[in-house]
Amino acid sequence: MAINVSEFIIQRIREWGVTRVFGFPGDGIGEFDGMLGKTDRDGDGLEYIRPTHEEICSLMATAHAKFTGEVGVCVATSSPGAFHMLNGLYDAQMDNQPVVAIVGQQGLAALGTFVQQESNLERTFADVACYVETITTPDQAQVVVDTAFRTAKLRLQPAVIVLPHDVQAMDWQEPAPANWVSRSSAVAASTAITPPIAEIQAMAEIINAGQKVTFLVGHGATGATDEVLEAADLAGAGIITSLRGKAVVPSDVAYHTQQLGLLGSKPSLDQMKGCDTLVILGANYPYGQFLPATGQARAVQVDLKPEQLGIRYPTEVNLWGDVKSVLTAVIPLLKRHDDRSWQEKAAADMADWETEMQDQADIAYDDGVNPRRVFAGLNDRLPDGAIVTCDAGTTADWYGHHIRLRRGMMGDLSGRLATMLAAMPYATAAKFAYPDRPVVCTIGDGAFQMLGMNELITVKKYLSRWKNKQLIVVIMHNDDLGQVSWEMRTEDGNPMWRGSQDVETVDYAGYAELLGFRGIAVKDDDAVAAALDAAFAHDGVTVIDAYVSRNVPPLPPHITREYALNTAKSLIKGDPVELDVIKDSAKAMAAEGLDRVKGALHLGGDRDLDEKDD
Template identity: 40%
Template sequence: MPQRSAADVMVERLEAWGVPRVFGYSGDGINTFMGALRRAGTVDFVQARHEENAAFMAAGHAKYTGTVGVVTSTQGPGAIHLLNGLYDAKLDGAPVVALVGQQSRSVLGSGYMQEIDLALLMRDVACYRQQVDSAEALPMAMDRAFKAALTHRGPAVVIVPHDVQKLPAAELEHEHGILVTSPQWRPSTALPQAADLQAAADVLNAGHRIALLVGQGARGAAQQVEAVAERLGAGIATSLLGKPFVDERLPYAAGTMGHLGTGASGKLLGNCDTLLIIGSKDPWTEFYPPPGSARAVQIDANPAAIGIRYPVEAGLAGDAAPTLEALLPLLSGTPDAAWQDRVGQWVEDWRGLSERRAMTPASPINPERVLHELSGRFPQDARLAVDVGSCVYWYARQLVLPRGVQAHLSGTLASMGCSIPYALAAKLDRPAAPVIAVSGDGALQMAGLSELITVARLWRQWADPRFVICVLNNRELAEVTWEQREMEGEPRFDASQAIPEFDYAGYARLLGLEGMRVDDPEQVGPAWERALAAERPFLLDFVTDPEVPLLPPFPAGKEKAEDMQEALGEEGGSGRHASRLLEQYVRQEEQG
C-alpha cells in the first residue's frame, strides 16, 4: 500500500469538514491531489467545462446550502480563471475554499512556465490566503481556510505547490513550531445590547408610516420579519438578494426595490417616515427615502455594515432572527390603519400593472409573460438560479416564489454566466428536487452552453431528472442596450449589442436533452408545463422582444423614460417599435 502523502491529507481534511464534492478542472499542478481524490472515493469530483464555472458552482453550493463550497484548479491560467467566481462569492457573502496548485518550490521565482504570484493574485479576493510549504503546515492551513470562509462569509485560498502535495504525510509531533488544529467551527449568535434594542424600539414606536427593507441577512428569519411587520403595520420591500426570504403573497409585501424593482416598493420607500433595514446593503441608494425624511433603524450581523447605505439613528448589531425576537416585545403595536390601507393599495395596483404588462403584446413574446406564466406553475420544492441581464428585471417583477423556495443569482458582482453553474450546484446538492435556471441568450452564449455538456453528462444520476433551462432569446444584450439609452443618451450600437442567432433547443437535443422553441405567446404556459413534467433536462427557447423597456419604477422612471425616448429618436425607424412600447409602459404606470 503506498505511503500516505500530503495530498491524501488534503482529502482527509475535506472529509473531516463534511465536504460532499469538489468542483474544478484538473492540471499538472493539482494532479497529485486528483489522484488522492480517486483513491479515497469519499469526496466527489465535479468536472466543469471551465474553471470560472467551477468557481460559480462552488459559490452556488455555498448559497443554496449555507455550507462551504470547494473548488480546485491548477496554477497559472487555471487559478486566474477562478477569480470571477471567487469575487462573486466575496461580494455576496458566500463561504468558499479554493485549493490551488502551484509549480514546485524549487522553481518559484525563476519565471517558470505558468508561474505567477498566486498569493498576490488572490490578495484582494480572499479573506484568507496561504501558500503551504511543508506537509506539517497543510492541516492547519486547510482548517484556517474553512474557519475563515465560514466566519467572514467569503473565499479562502490555500495554495499547495506540486512537490508539497507529493511529500509524505506528516506525523505532527508535540513540539515547538508544530501546530495541531481541529476541523471544528460553530456559528455564534449575536444579540444587541438591551439599551440598543430599546433605542431602536423608541424610533419604531414613534413612527406612523413604517417600511421594512429586507435583505439576504434575513435568511432564516421570515417568521420574525412578518411578526414585526404586522406589529408595526409596516410594508415590506426587499433587496434583490432578499427577495426569496419574504413571502410576496402577503398583502403588504411590495416586492423588490431599486432600478429593477416594483412600483409598489418605490412608493413604499418614498413615502415612509420610518425605515427598518434588516440584513441589507442594497446599493440602489437613490430609491431609499431621501436622507432626513425618514428615521432609520438597521439590523446587521456585521457591525461595520450599519449606516453604510443610509443615515441610521439606532443600530442593532446582531443576527436577524434572535434580534427581531428580542425587539418584538418592545414594540407598542399601534399600527396606522391609513398607512396600512395605502400600502395595500400600492401592492394591489402593482400586481394589476405587472399582469397587464405581462400580457402587453410584443414581437413575438413579451419576456415579462414568460416569468409571469411560471409564477403559478413553480413547483413548491424547486430551486431557482437566475442569470444576469434583463432576465433579472422580469424575475424581480413577475415571479412570485412559493414560500421557502431558494433562488440565487450573482447579486452584487452581477456577473453574466452564473445560472447554469448555480443550477448544477443546486441539483447536485438535492438531486431529488427540480431545478429551474433562467438566462438570457447573452449569458447562455457566454458560459452556459458549455455547461449544458455537464448537464448532459450528469443528469442520468439524478433521482428527479427535471432540470429546466429557460432562455430569453432576444438576440440582444438588452439590459446594456437600455442602459445606453437611459444613462448615456446613446442610441443602440448594433456591433456591440447584437447577439448571434443560435438554435438553443436544437443544441440541447444534440446533447441528448429535450428542447423546444416557443414563439407563440399562447404557448408559453403549456411549454412550462411540458418542461416541468419532462423525464430529462429540458431547454425552453422563448423567442422574446428585445424592445420591451427596462423602465425603472416611477417617479424616478419618468425622467429616465424621457432620456430613453431621446436616444430612441436617434435610432430612426429601427427605434419606433421600442418607442411605442415605452410610451405604452409609461401610460400604464401613470394610470396605475
C-alpha cells in the first residue's frame, strides 16, 4: 500500500521504540499531524500527548528521556512552535538526554522568500542540537530520521528534523540503490563502552592506593547502583551524589552524604576537604570551589561524554566509557580496604547532619510556614516507588537538604540549565511513563505561574489514562522569586528589589478546586502533617498550597566570609523585609549549633564562617 512521507516517518519512529510523542499542532506540521491521527484511528499509531504549550512538549520529552532512558520525541509547527521548544531542548542538551524534535516548515519553494512563518530553522537549532537536517525529498526521509535517532542516542543530545509542509504529503517508497541515495537502518550502536584494560588497571591502582577515597556519583551512573555500591564497599569509600544523581545511590546507605555545595551537606563538604582520592562517576559537577584543592587528591573520571572528561579537576586517568561497564571491569582488580574509618566518619557525620536538618525543619517562623518542615514531612511520607520532581530556586535547596530517595524511587529536575517551570512537565511526563506510580511535584509559586497552572489543565485532560491517579503538587507560596532574592543579597550585597521579586498572590488551592482537584491551603506549621496525610490518602490530584515564609535563608553548609558580609551589606542598604530576614536568619543559624554560630559571628581574616572560633 502506498504511503506518504509522514506515514513513513511515523512507522520509522515506532521502529526506534517510540510509543509516545508530545506535540502541539499548527499548519506547518499539518499533514504530519493528520497522519498521526490516521494511524491512531487505525490502531497502530503513536500515543499523542498535547499539553498547553510547545515549551511543555519539549520539557516533557526531556523528562521522558530522563525517567525511561528512551528517546523523547516532541512535535511542533514551524517558526513560533519551533522557537517555543528551544528551552526544553536546551534542557536536554545540558543534561545529556536523547530527544528528537520534529518541526514543521513552509513549503520548499518558500524557503528564503520571507513568507509567513518561514525562517532558517537549521540555523536556529544549530547550537542546541547535535544533528539538524531538513528533509527535502522522500528518498532522504529514511536516512534523516535514522541519523537523528541514532545520533541522539549515542551522543546523548537533542536532534532536530525539519519537515517542510509539501514534503510531508509526498509519496514515499523504499529507496532503491542509486547514487546520492542512502539506505539506512533503525539500529543504534551500544553505549556499553569499556576502555582498554591498561586504563582499567590504572584506575584500580589509584583507588587501591587511596586511604580516604570519595566517589562523586552523577546521573550518568544511572543503572549502575549495584556496581557503585560494590566498588565503594571494596574501597572503603564515602559517596557523594550530584543533585541529578540523587536516586542512583539509595538514601539508606549510611556513608552516602547526599549532595555537595550550596544545597548540599556539610559531611559532603568535609569529604571533599579531606579525601586523598576522588573518583568521578558520570558526573559533570560544575562548582569547582567545593572540590578538593589542586594536588590534594589523586583523581579518576568515568563518563560517556568525552568532552566533559578532565575539565572540573586535574584527573590522572580519564576513562571514556559508561559507568556500569567500567566498574564491572575494575571491581575484580580492587583490593578490599580493611580500614573503614573514613567511611565510618562519613556515616557518623551524616547522622549528625540529619539531626541538624530536622532541627532546621522544626523551627517556627512568625511570617509563614517553614518550607523545610513541608519538605521534611513530605520525605517522611514518600511511598515506595514514588517519583519526585523539583523546580529551580529555593525548592531545589529544600529538595537537596531534605528529600531522601530510597531504592526504586526516582527524582529529577532541570540540572545544568536550571530552568524554572520544569517540575510540572516533568511530573506529568512521569505519570505517562509510569501510570501506576505516585508522583510528587515540588515547585515555587513563581515557576507555577509561568506554565505550571496551565499544566494542571493537561493533567485534567489525561487523568483518566493513569491507573494510579495520585499526583501531588506542593507549591511553595511565598509571593517571592526567593532564590534570586537571596542571590541578590548574598552574591551582590544588594537588597531584594520588590519590583522584580514580588509574585502576585493567587489562591492556588482554589484554582485546583475549579479544575475538580483537591486543593489544600496550609497557612501554619501545625497544618503541614494533616495536609500531607490527606494528599497521600487521596487517589487523585492534590494541590498543597503552602504559604511559606519568604525569609527563611537557604543556608549553605559552607558559610563564607563573603556570604555573610554581602548579606550584611544588603541589609544596611535597606532590604524591604530586613527585620524578618534578620529574625529568620538568626533562628536558622541558632539551629546549626554553637560552633557554627560562633564561626558566623567571626568576620575577621579570610576564615570560613563554619570554622570554630578558637
